[in-house]
Amino acid sequence: MGKYIKESHIINNKFITKFIRLGTTNNFNERQRTTLHKIIRFAKLILRCFTTNFIFNPDLIYMSISSKGMGFYKDALIILILKVTGRKFIYHFHNKGVRTRQDKWLDNILYKIIFKNADVILLSQHLYTDIEKYVPENRVHYCSNGIPEISIENDRLRYDKEIVNILFFSNLIESKGVFVLLEACNILKEKQLLFRCIFAGVEGDITADNFYKRVNVLNLSDYVEYLGSKYGKDKEDLFLTIDIFAHPTFEDCSPLVLIEAMQYSLPIISTYEGGIPDIIEDRANGFLVNQLNSEAVADKLEFLIKNPEMRKKMGETGRQKYLEQFTLNKFEKQISNILEISIKK
Known part of the structure; x- marks a missing residue:
């Protein structure tokens, strides 16, 4: 900023x-x-x-x-x-x-x-x-x-996807909810839901090795991928492939990445933390859950995976809120x- x-x-x-x-x-x-x-x-x-x-x-x-x-x-x-x-x-x-x-x-x-x-x-x-x-x-x-305005095609997302893409985009820091989201992915896996969860960002207090150790313990290698840091067009291209944005942080202020997700018309799952309730209106442009609650994160992810029309509606609401408040x-x-x-x- x-x-x-x-x-x-x-x-x-x-x-x-x-x-x-x-x-x-x-x-x-x-x-x-x-x-x-x-x-x-x-x-x-x-x-x-x-x-x-x-x-x-x-x-x-x-x-x-x-x-x-x-x-x-x-x-x-x-x-x-x-x-x-x-x-x-x-x-x-x-x-x-x-x-x-x-x-x-x-x-x-x-x-x-x-x-x-x-x-x-x-x-x-x-x-x-x-x-x-x-x-x-x-x-x-x-x-x-x-953040600066960018032009995005409203129909860019295929809401009839068989496999839904979930994105976590932040530094690999435990307080950002990395392991919370992995636990939620494990719950989705046990329910046999079709999804792919992508993690992108710079290594922090969680290294790539630490991350994949947890992925292997949870048997999530077929569902989870860490891409490292992404910038510029690579970052834009990544956001254009995503259906749901997840950021289950438990130590944050007002994450800029949530505004970026709204810009790309993505429904968001995050927490009641810092100034996040000003960005995400629960049940309007996404869901807010209690911190450190992987079950609640999994529940909201499951709902959005199963309801493509709600993903679209929440994404459009978020995009409009971005244009009105966060340019x-x-x-x-x-x-x-x-x-x-x-x-x-």
């Missing part, structure tokens, strides 16, 4: 901007360890932020920051250095976790300092409880993510308005 903001004509026509990438890692595995290269990159990052702050003299500093862990400490250090200059701050959270750390003495002190007199952008009202200890509601703005143009306008309000405060 940071790339969309950086390149937004709407935002850049209204404001004079300078962009600094705050990341010090290039992949998931590098994020898990401290290296000399990361320390050097971070030192250079602090210097660049400090010098740009004085030379550019901004009216507002917008930051997309981490909510906890080493990422938060890194962001907090940058903020503490810049706060001495008296700048206005607005933080954009694409993650959550403040509430899980607010009782830790160091985190609590840092949260109090960095949130003081700052505005915050959240993806959903469902996420306000995460920061309510530190930020009054009059300093909170809500803005859903948005990139709508996102850019919302962010632009929020930044303008924050500057004028």
